[in-house]
Amino acid sequence: MYDRILVALDDSASAEMALREAVRLAKQSRGVVYALSVVDRGRWPGEVSARLEFERELPAAPNVATRMFDVATELFQESGVTGKTRAIDAYGESVSEVVARAAEECDADIIVIGTHGRRGAQRFLLGSVAESLVRSTQRPVLLLRHDG
Incomplete structure (x- = not known):
């Protein structure tokens, strides 16, 4: 069913949930x-300060990728699923644009992404990567919301 599954990761519970779902789908379809x-790193200084206000500790981005890739690699091995990891610097592009382009590059059959379920001012200031991704790609997107 899904030969190539792209999962977008950040350092959140919803991303880990998305990773587990992507692995489950891959195991079923041998994908x-x-x-x-x-x-x-944010496009404008105000963007970074808004993140700092709402996300008290903003970990170093490369460390987040390394930590999530360690989790992913372990899960791939435990599940017997073939998996590949990749970090891309946005260089001022929106995260959703980078994810959509990466999905095109690997010819993903589906994109799996967690959503934080932000509302109100947080959603306005920080935006919704998941919502923007759904609007910008022609590929199917599976959204997983973590309410914890």
Whole structure:
């Protein structure tokens, strides 16, 4: 069913949930999981300060990717699933644009992404990568929301 599954990872519970779902789908279909972490340093100084206000500790982006890739690699091995990891620097592009382009590059059959379920001012200031991705790609997108 899904030969190539792209999963977008950040350092969140919803991303780990998305990773587990991507691996489950790959195991069922004998597909490959492409785990992607987008390094986003923000486009403008205000964007970074808004993140710092709402996300008290903003970990170093490369460390987040490394940590998530360790989790992904372990899960790939445990599940017997073929998986590949990749980090891409956004260089000022939106995260959703980078994810959509990466899905094109690996010819993903589906994109799996967690959503934080932000509302109100947080959603306005931080935006919704998942919503923007759904609007910008022609590929199927599976959204997984973590309410914890």
